[in-house]
Amino acid sequence: MKKTMISMVLLGGIFAIALSLSAQDEATSVQSGVYSQEQAQRGEQLFGEACLVCHQPEEFADGGYMDGWSGMNVNDMVEFIRSTMPEDNPGRLKRQEYIDIVAFLFRQNGLPAGENEMVRKELKNIHIEGPYGEPGEH
Ligand code: HEC
Numbered sequence: 001m002k003k004t005m006i007s008m009v010l011l012g013g014i015f016a017i018a019l020s021l022s023a024q025d026e027a028t029s030v031q032s033g034v035y036s037q038e039q040a041q042r043g044e045q046l047f048g049e050a051c052l053v054c055h056q057p058e059e060f061a062d063g064g065y066m067d068g069w070s071g072m073n074v075n076d077m078v079e080f081i082r083s084t085m086p087e088d089n090p091g092r093l094k095r096q097e098y099i100d101i102v103a104f105l106f107r108q109n110g111l112p113a114g115e116n117e118m119v120r121k122e123l124k125n126i127h128i129e130g131p132y133g134e135p136g137e138h
Pocket of ligand 1 (some may be wrong): 047050051052053081085087088118
């Protein structure tokens with residue numbers, strides 16, 4: 001009897017671990033660390049080169065701008081920016097560069113960084129939702 005209990009507890013533990021591993025695989029919200037610090041750093045650099053002539057990073061910080069995207073997915077946001085910016089030459093940057101800039105914007109809104117970088121094929125599966133906050137650490 002006691003033995004059965006122990007193996008049931010063990011089995012439960014294994015199940016819980018398997019579940020949490022598979023949950024990490026499908027990062028479905030911007031709240032779950034979908035970009036890396038390094039990517040945001042690159043995005044900041046690109047923003048400085050391509051956007052700073054017309055925009056201050058503060059324009060897109062603290063949730064005011066992100067809030068308008070709540071309920072959409074990251075692909076919507078990347079494609080919108082790609083098709084409109086820089087205003088004098090939309091689509092000039094590489095697609096991955098726009099994704100990096102969006103990672104920087106996420107950091108500007110206090111969204112958590114994680115281990116992996118955002119890549120194009122995953123963007124549609126990443127849901128945009130608050131809460132947003134102050135710019136994260138650099
Ligand atoms: C030549 C000037 C110029 C450059 C360069 C530029 N923008 Fe813009 N951007 C504008 C103007 C003008 C607007 C519209 C004004 C507004 O409503 O904020 C705008 C609006 C935006 C918006 C808000 C769009 C919305 O309504 O959601 C975002 C986001 C944005 N720009 C991002 C970028 C990024 C990222 C870059 C660099 C890749 C960039 N911009 C480069 C001029 C520029």
